[in-house]
Amino acid sequence: xxxxxxxxxxxxxxxxxxxxxxxxxxxxxxxxxxxxxxxxxxxxxxxxxxxxxxxxxxxxxxxxxxxxxxxxxxxxxxxxxxxxxxxxxxxxxxxxxxxxxxxxxxxxxxxxxxxxxxxxxxxxxxxxxxxxxxxxxxxxxxxxxxxxxxxxxxxxxxxxxxxxxxxxxxxxxxxxxxxxxxxxxxxxxxxxxxxxxxxxxxxxxxxxxxxxxxxxxxxxxxxxxxxxxxxxxxxxxxxxxxxxxxxxxxxxxxxxxxxxxxxxxxxxxxxxxxxxxxxxxxxxxxxxxxxxxxxxxxxxxxxxxxxxxxxxxxxxxxxxxxxxxxxxxxxxxxxxxxxxxxxxxxxxxxxxxxxxxxxxxxxxxxxxxxxxxxxxxxxxxxxx
Amino acid sequence: xxxxxxxxxxxxxxxxxxxxxxxxxxxxxxxxxxxxxxxxxxxxxxxxxxxxxxxxxxxxxxxxxxxxxxxxxxxxxxxxxxxxxxxxxxxxxxxxxxxxxxxxxxxxxxxxxxxxxxxxxxxxxxxxxxxx
Numbered sequence: 001x002x003x004x005x006x007x008x009x010x011x012x013x014x015x016x017x018x019x020x021x022x023x024x025x026x027x028x029x030x031x032x033x034x035x036x037x038x039x040x041x042x043x044x045x046x047x048x049x050x051x052x053x054x055x056x057x058x059x060x061x062x063x064x065x066x067x068x069x070x071x072x073x074x075x076x077x078x079x080x081x082x083x084x085x086x087x088x089x090x091x092x093x094x095x096x097x098x099x100x101x102x103x104x105x106x107x108x109x110x111x112x113x114x115x116x117x118x119x120x121x122x123x124x125x126x127x128x129x130x131x132x133x134x135x136x137x138x139x140x141x142x143x144x145x146x147x148x149x150x151x152x153x154x155x156x157x158x159x160x161x162x163x164x165x166x167x168x169x170x171x172x173x174x175x176x177x178x179x180x181x182x183x184x185x186x187x188x189x190x191x192x193x194x195x196x197x198x199x200x201x202x203x204x205x206x207x208x209x210x211x212x213x214x215x216x217x218x219x220x221x222x223x224x225x226x227x228x229x230x231x232x233x234x235x236x237x238x239x240x241x242x243x244x245x246x247x248x249x250x251x252x253x254x255x256x257x258x259x260x261x262x263x264x265x266x267x268x269x270x271x272x273x274x275x276x277x278x279x280x281x282x283x284x285x286x287x288x289x290x291x292x293x294x295x296x297x298x299x300x301x302x303x304x305x306x307x308x309x310x311x312x313x314x315x316x317x318x319x320x321x322x323x324x325x326x327x328x329x330x331x332x333x334x335x336x337x338x339x340x341x342x343x344x345x346x347x348x349x350x351x352x353x354x355x356x357x358x359x360x361x362x363x364x365x366x367x368x369x370x371x372x373x374x375x376x377x378x379x380x381x382x383x384x
Numbered sequence: 385x386x387x388x389x390x391x392x393x394x395x396x397x398x399x400x401x402x403x404x405x406x407x408x409x410x411x412x413x414x415x416x417x418x419x420x421x422x423x424x425x426x427x428x429x430x431x432x433x434x435x436x437x438x439x440x441x442x443x444x445x446x447x448x449x450x451x452x453x454x455x456x457x458x459x460x461x462x463x464x465x466x467x468x469x470x471x472x473x474x475x476x477x478x479x480x481x482x483x484x485x486x487x488x489x490x491x492x493x494x495x496x497x498x499x500x501x502x503x504x505x506x507x508x509x510x511x512x513x514x515x516x
Contacts, residue, residue: 130419131470133499144447152483198448246460246470
């Protein structure tokens with residue numbers, strides 16, 4: 001039986017602003033500017049927005065700031081913060097709210113000026129009593145520990161981690177909006193870069209950029225009024241097994257081993273149906289872990305799977321075609337950009353990096369320290 | 385009595401202050417807990433007693449923070465009782481710590497608070513490379 005949420009809502013507008021460096025802009029301004037661009041892209045007036053879904057790394061009550069700044073009076077709002085995966089969670093929650101008639105136009109948005117304001121990833125979380133005394137450099141150390149275990153258990157190599165960064169850069173070099181566009185990268189470059197947290201060099205770690213991004217969702221019956229082709233939400237599901245990395249049940253298995261199958265079940269699809277894979281690549285190990293846990297290769301085979309350019313431009317599987325958090329943009333919570341790139345590809349607006357016949361995109365948002373996983377499937381009208 | 389001074393975390397830290405590394409253990413299931421909690425995670429048994437940790441374990445995951453101030457280890461240790469914990473392996477160069485290595489706990493004081501660190505165990509079971 002078709003799941004009652006499958007295809008009932010769609011992303012009809014996307015916008016982003018200040019990606020890279022936006023000196024002199026506040027995080028809320030970057031967020032709201034992106035929201036206005038997303039509404040213009042959809043062709044929906046600001047005054048019609050009655051659902052607000054937002055997270056930032058700096059606002060305790062982001063939906064209130066968004067409503068105030070834009071001068072709207074939402075009747076449904078959700079600022080639940082599950083880290084970088086918040087925005088995939090918001091798509092699911094917006095679909096529920098839209099289908100229940102609790103709102104009619106859902107705005108999902110993010111903004112951060114972390115690069116020009118602070119020069120580093122801004123930590124938004126409280127101290128963790130059983131980890132903070134050891135002075136971990138978070139989130140990097142959590143992912144480095146996971147990488148160490150994956151290498152030990154499955155023989156994943158330093159070179160295979162580097163392959164992930166090189167593939168991401170290959171895509172970024174096809175994306176003029178990517179922060180690292182025009183800067184070629186080799187496996188030797190990654191491995192020769194400064195070792196900062198074994199096994200990671202500086203080039204295994206995501207960018208620190210500014211950026212705002214937003215999207216607009218409506219019920220499917222409203223999409224015919226919109227300017228661009230809708231990207232229908234076919235399935236979405238979350239899973240959360242831990243908060244702190246030392247409590248992760250198995251450092252080589254993430255919770256998307258659970259959210260992935262649930263999202264596929266809602267969509268009535270399998271890995272074979274997916275044309276584009278968008279994975280939250282805060283660090284190179286992420287891509288390997290998520291490809292395994294989402295069933296694109298067996299557990300432990302991720303390192304070999306990403307080798308020989310298989311996920312790079314021209315490879316067998318299109319992964320992170322914008323260049324990812326590693327080479328395109330990473331303003332602290334990257335999850336919003338998974339949605340934007342998926343929508344661009346599904347619309348056929350991705351320029352030189354366009355995936356041929358792209359009708360189904362899988363997104364996997366990651367939050368915390370491999371803690372929260374939200375998997376979603378978006379599709380074109382052909383996928384309905 | 386530690387049980388009179390607040391929740392599980394306060395009790396754990398009071399033991400540490402006395403030089404004791406203690407774990408909770410469920411009477412009915414025999415399961416040991418770290419970090420200290422109100423009930424066995426997932427199943428909810430509340431029949432928890434404090435017992436002394438053996439103090440021995442195995443390195444489960446490890447990394448080295450390389451900064452201008454030098455190299456510092458960060459590890460996840462699997463205690464012989466089962467639970468895992470974040471810690472730091474000391475007494476040997478940070479980059480020589482290996483997954484699978486046997487280690488033993490010791491209590492140190494950092495930033496005016498007690499903290500559990502680990503040192504490698506030599507093949508004969510004694511701490512190797514320990515500071516005199």
